[in-house]
Amino acid sequence: LREHFQFNADLIGESDPAADAELIALLIDTLRSVGMTEEDFVIRLSSRNAWHDFFQQGGGDAAREYDFFQAIDKLERTSPEENDKKLAGLGFSLASVNRFIESGKPTVELQRILDNLAARGLREFVKVDYHVIRGLAYYTGVVFEAFDAKGEFRAIAGGGRYDNLVKLISGGKVDLPALGFG
Numbered sequence: 001l002r003e004h005f006q007f008n009a010d011l012i013g014e015s016d017p018a019a020d021a022e023l024i025a026l027l028i029d030t031l032r033s034v035g036m037t038e039e040d041f042v043i044r045l046s047s048r049n050a051w052h053d054f055f056q057q058g059g060g061d062a063a064r065e066y067d068f069f070q071a072i073d074k075l076e077r078t079s080p081e082e083n084d085k086k087l088a089g090l091g092f093s094l095a096s097v098n099r100f101i102e103s104g105k106p107t108v109e110l111q112r113i114l115d116n117l118a119a120r121g122l123r124e125f126v127k128v129d130y131h132v133i134r135g136l137a138y139y140t141g142v143v144f145e146a147f148d149a150k151g152e153f154r155a156i157a158g159g160g161r162y163d164n165l166v167k168l169i170s171g172g173k174v175d176l177p178a179l180g181f182g
Contacts, residue, residue: 042127068090
């Protein structure tokens with residue numbers, strides 16, 4: 001139904017959050033190279049680890065964690081009534097989820113990335129936004145999406161850390177951390 005061209009970038013073999021910052025910096029510089037500015041786009045930065053902790057601290061059933069992540073991924077595209085019903089079925093309230101999102105408090109891993117981007121002079125392009133969780137099951141940590149600053153369109157780009165994917169697709173023969181965006 002849609003056709004598009006995609007630019008993709010990945011880093012394999014590096015687990016330090018500096019790699020996440022470097023990849024996000026590449027995304028920012030790529031968008032700037034086509035004439036976009038901080039007035040045109042924002043990188044919404046989040047963490048599946050933060051959501052995992054929220055889920056565990058809320059007493060979530062480990063077997064339903066992926067269902068919970070899917071519900072969070074659809075929050076902005078689904079009505080509050082439907083979100084409340086889905087989350088209640090998973091043992092959570094929409095109000096508690098919204099409080100967590102609104103807090104916007106960066107985790108240690110996110111703060112390291114923010115500090116690194118600030119040192120590069122790129123901090124104004126990034127905001128912590130826990131609405132972002134990325135729906136794909138293979139993401140394991142930091143996730144991010146680039147959106148137009150006015151919020152009128154879908155994501156321009158998205159990506160994150162997928163530390164188990166290489167091991168999974170190699171049948172366990174190779175275990176390397178990885179991250180990327182498209």
